[in-house]
Amino acid sequence: MTLTSREVRFSLPSLEVAGKVWGEPGGIPVIGLHGWLDNAATFDHIAPALKGVQLVALDLPGHGLSDHLPMAGYSLWQQASTVLQVAEDLGWERFALLGHSMGAIISGILTGSLPERIIGAAMIDGLMPFTSEPDDAPRQMARFFTSSLAVGNKRKPVYDSVEKAISARVLGGTTSIAREAASSLVERGLMPDHGGWTWRTDPQLMLPSPLRFTNKHAESFIEAISSPAMLVLANQGVMHEHPQVLDRIERFKHIQLHKMDGGHHLHLEAQAPDVAALLNDFYAALPKVDSSAP
Template sequence: MQANSHEVRFSLPSLEVAAKVWGDADGLPVIGLHGWLDNAATFDRLAPHLSGIHLVALDLPGHGLSGHMPAAGYSLWQQAATVLQVAESLGWKRFALLGHSMGAIISGILAGSLPDRVMGACLIDGLLPFTSEAEEAPRQMARFFDASLALADKRKPVYDSVAKAVDARARGGNTALSHEAAALLVERGLMPEHGGWTWRTDPQLMLPSPMRLTSEHAAAFIEAIQSPVCLVLANQGVMHKHPQVVERIERFAHITRHDIDGGHHLHLEEQAEEIATIFDSFFAKLA
């Protein structure tokens, strides 16, 4: 696929969603979904190595160049509903998904809920959401209320140079990545502020979820998937840090799994071409 992408905008009922597009319009229709606090540039290194697909990679609401949702508007199912609205705008009754991390979780929810719409999914280091059981719901909701009240007093960091923002993103805690990879995400994720630069990201995305699915709920979505799924797990990524989650994934016989050395954003690193080879084979079977 060509290295260059072009920009599109979708004017949805509640907000505008931005996207990057790769490939010819007659290719296999694929919607790309990035991870939490990332944006459509997450596929900048992977997409040029893919072939035969028409990839529309979204900035999910609250991220990148897309608009922000109303208060408490960032549940997984609300994000999934936005993806479906984009598919409707494109006239795609059947489509495949390409998701990383949170985007992979949203893909699983869509594929399990609408098997007649989703023809297949390629997922990167993500599948099951963080869960909590019913008895934990009041405590989880209290965390959300406390954080919501405190949000008004918080201010986004302002960097006096783009280079400092890139450095901050590269060091990003449990999901650290190379400066080259961070620069791709930062370019789409910054805006001018008081003579410097700050994040476009909606601060509400930092709030804890008011309600989480139970482990039974989460598994039910994955078990309901009828289309093929190709899952790449990063050996040094997020999911392998939770052996109980990986063990649960092994029980889903309808998911083809590939384990590759690399961190959580390995598709933005040197492993991009290796992952593209795996996904190319998968997408070719769907076409």
């Protein structure tokens, strides 16, 4: 795989989606999916080390350089549908996935739903979404309604330098992240504003979900996975804050599980070479399919 990436844009029926491409046609076609509030740069440190694949890493809608969606447009299934639209645009009937965090959850949903299209899914510190039970649905919807009314009144912060934006990401993120790792994500996620810099990210992404899967819903997608699947679990990652989720992960014997010391963004930090080595072994074992250049 080439050390440098190139930019790509997909003109889908309802929006434009941006991305980064590593590798050339002929390798295993892989679509990369980043985590919540991140972007395609999440794979900058591991993509150059991948062998025999063509990686198309997306800025999912509302993130990075991609278009935003209308109100209430963001859901796991909507984002998954966008991935399929990109695959159609690429001419990829069958392809593999590489997902981190939210992107890993979307990968699990797609792989469980469409085994005939997904030849394999590698997931990094993410597998199942936050869940709630039916009795909580009215309260969850109320939280969404209340927050959506206020979202238009909130102003994005403006930083007078990119360095200050990076510091804000390091200090104010929902998970810990090294400065070098944050730099890759921040520089793709900023836009000029009033002589400074502010986030490109759609503020709607901060809204609570109007609906959540139940535990059974979430488990059903993972149990339905029949293609090869692998999870790299960060020993100091976000899932260790939810012991009940870890217990469920241990029960999914059909998912290759690799535990590794590191935080939630370990693929962007010091552990990136070790993560890339696991990914190379995983993708090398997948059946070969032809890919077309985006």
